[in-house]
Amino acid sequence: MIQFFAYPESVFCAKVRIALDMKELDYAEVPPPDGYGSTAYKKIVPAGSIPGLKDESAALSDSNAILEYLEETAPSPALLPEHPVERAQVRALMGLHDTRIEPSVRAFYAPIKAGKSPGDEVYKQLIEDMSAAFERLEDMIEAAPYAVGHHVTLAECAFATTFSQAQQLASLFGGELKLKPKCQRWWQAMQSLSHAATSIDINRKAMQDWVAKFIQVDA
Incomplete structure (x- = not known):
């Protein structure tokens, strides 16, 4: 079984979890022993960072490297398009x-x-x-309904929880994340994906608890 080392409030961990779930892989999600960067964890994942993944002889770090590994070792369903241009767009x-x-x-x-x-x-x-950072996405995505056409890709794995966390933080602090039309359509499409919705929910609850450790905010 794959060991997936993660914290629930991390969007980088969330994008790996979404891919694992979409590919219906058998994995156990656990926190890094003694925390990330610890000697105990580095014995398993040498970089000591999260997310981390241990799969037989592979001990991987960096979320995008892990996603590429999953795509190559568990190619169905494909989360990268077939066409080279579209693959480059996703990356x-x-x-x-x-x-x-x-x-x-x-x-x-x-x-x-x-x-x-x-x-x-x-x-x-x-x-x-x-909001200005998210505005940069508007000219880069198709939102038809997904970022690069009609198929779910690694882009959805990467962005779904980040969209949610951005909106959550803006709301907690009395503001609003401003999304342009294509980003709004894309966000709606990502929420409709059951596996993405699961990680969005995990992340929202974890972030609420994390923020509450430091300051009092309205839920």
Whole structure:
């Protein structure tokens, strides 16, 4: 059985979980022993980071590397298109997720951990910055109904929980994530995917609990 090392509040872990579920693979999800970066965990996954995956002789880190491994070792259902251009488009979206979109969401974590109150001006700016980051997606996706055409791909695995967490954080701090029409259609399509919906729910509950460790906000 695959060992999947994850924390429920991580969107990087969520995208791996969604792919595992979509491919109907047998896995056990567990937290890294003694926490990520620990000596015990590094004995299993040398990078010591999450998500991590142990599958027979493979000990993998980096969410995109894990997704590519799953696509190659469990090719059905395919989560990469057949056409090279479309495959490149999916990978470009995954890169944008990791370098631009997710960091705009993660920017909330520092002030939350610092205990800044929900009314602090820092959150207003972060909501505006996050909305601007999501706006970059509008010209890159088809939303017909999925990012690259009519089939679910790794792009949906990457973005579904990030869309949810972005909206959750904006709402918790009195704002709104502004999505343009194609992004709105794409978000609706992602929510209709049962496996994505499962991880969205896991992540929302975990984030609610995580934020509550540092500050009091309305649910």
